[in-house]
Amino acid sequence: MVWSTADVPDQRGRTALVTGASGGLGLETARVLARRGARVILACRDVERGIAAAARVGGMAEVVRLDLGSLASVRQAAERVRGRVDRLDLLVNNAGVMFPAYRHTRDGFEPHFGVNHLGHFALTGLLLPLLRDVPGARVVTVSSLAHRLAARAPRAGDAHADGGHRSVAAYSRSKLANLMFARELHRRLADSGAAAVSVAAHPGLSRTGLWHAGAPVWLRPVSAGALRRLAQDPAEAALPALRAATDPLVPGGGHLGPAGLSECRGGAVPARSSRASRDELARIRLWELSQDLTGVRYARRGAERFAAGTAR
Template sequence: MMWSTADVPDQHGRTALVTGGASGLGLETARVLAARGAHVVLACRDPGRGRAAASLIGGRTDVVPLDLASLASVREAARRVRDRYGRLDLLVNNAGVMFPPYRRTQDGFEPHFGVNHLGHFALTGLLLDLMREVPGSRVVTVSSLAHRLAVRGARPQEARAAAGHRSVVAYGRSKLANLMFARELQLRLEDTGAATASVAAHPGVSPTGLWENGAPAWLRPVSGVALRWLAQEPARAAVPLLRAATDPLVAGGSYLGPAGVAECAGGAVPARSARAARDGLARIRLWERSQELTGVSFG
């Protein structure tokens, strides 16, 4: 039987933080977690949209301002979470950008790499001590089918590249970095005996707000066909994220995605990853460079 949102276990007594929880996959993930009883924290760039989403979700739902394009904002958001909550059961690193209209983050990084990877890397490092001793706690990092486009690897040495805000390859590199980070984090959690597991997931193809800024002109015919014939609505696309976050049978280090053709749609099953994501030395180099760029150390 295919795993679905009906299989999400009871979440009462658990606190979950979802980045980008005001819309799309984040909103759907947060909605199901709250419906199952979790205390959900929406970490959103626009607090107004976050409050509107919290009202829609209901239950115990809070909002924390978070702009992943600013490491100062990441640190402030982490401080607020640490001040308000004594523990964290789930951290869902979901928010991201794709073909954004701006060229660099506030800290001078190429936007895909800076927001999608470095912002979440820093946030996780700043919050992890709220999770390490919590039984069943998990960090879920959202990757993408596009990670397979990064044939030359994550390229952290190009973190401050001037170009890339309209680059499919730059987006792919950031999503490869997400997957590499999730796997390296799992190994380090195991080495320290932490109770926390790190799991990755991808949603397949879904018409979320990431497409609002528009794909490059050459990609639009392809993306139009993909969204019309292969995509699934955000509620279904969030199922791999929810399984990664809540299914007790999913082991740390797993990577989940849709079960259908080319992993574009369908239920949540183990997903295929590019060879680059399994390169242990490259993961270590990415980790060390990410610590240098963010100033955040995991200890």
């Protein structure tokens, strides 16, 4: 039986934060969660767009400013969220960039790595005290089919690379980092006895704004043809993340994607992943690098409590 939004359980009494919720997959995810009764915090870089999105979401939707390309903004957003709520049930790490116009984030990072991975790594760590002991709490990190194009995770030398803003390789490595982070986070949560779990999802091919404007010239005709033939609407593409967030039968450490046609479109089911994403030592190295670069340190495996320390 195909899983749909009709299968999303009642979310009344639950609080969710969705990054990049002013449009595309994030907006669709927030709309469904709110429709099922959740209080939803839309974490958006553009507050005006976020307010307009909150009006479309309805229910108990609210906005917090979050620029994942600025670690200062990430810390400020986390502080605001901690001031508003005493617990989070869902954190959906959805926001991302693809071929942005700028060469580096405000902290000097290659933008795909800095926004797609490091920003979410820091945000999750800073919000984890609101999640870790909440029964049924979930962190969902949205990866991509493109993770399979990356032979390896980002390394220290990639962090400040110049020119990666137009690089398919840099984008693919950032999405591999998303998947590796989701799996390593779950392992560490499980080892510490936390109630929360971590799950990954990818949307397949979706008609969202990420494909517009900045793609390398050689890729544009390829992506245009693929989008015409294979892409699905954001409402359909959001299903894997929604199922990962709300279906209690999806196990921690899982990875969901579309069911049909090379995982480009279709219902939400367990997805395939690359060998690189399953490399445990590489995941640990990426984790340690991410802590060093962001200044947000998670407790070590086996610690009595799994929590993020204050940023350096």
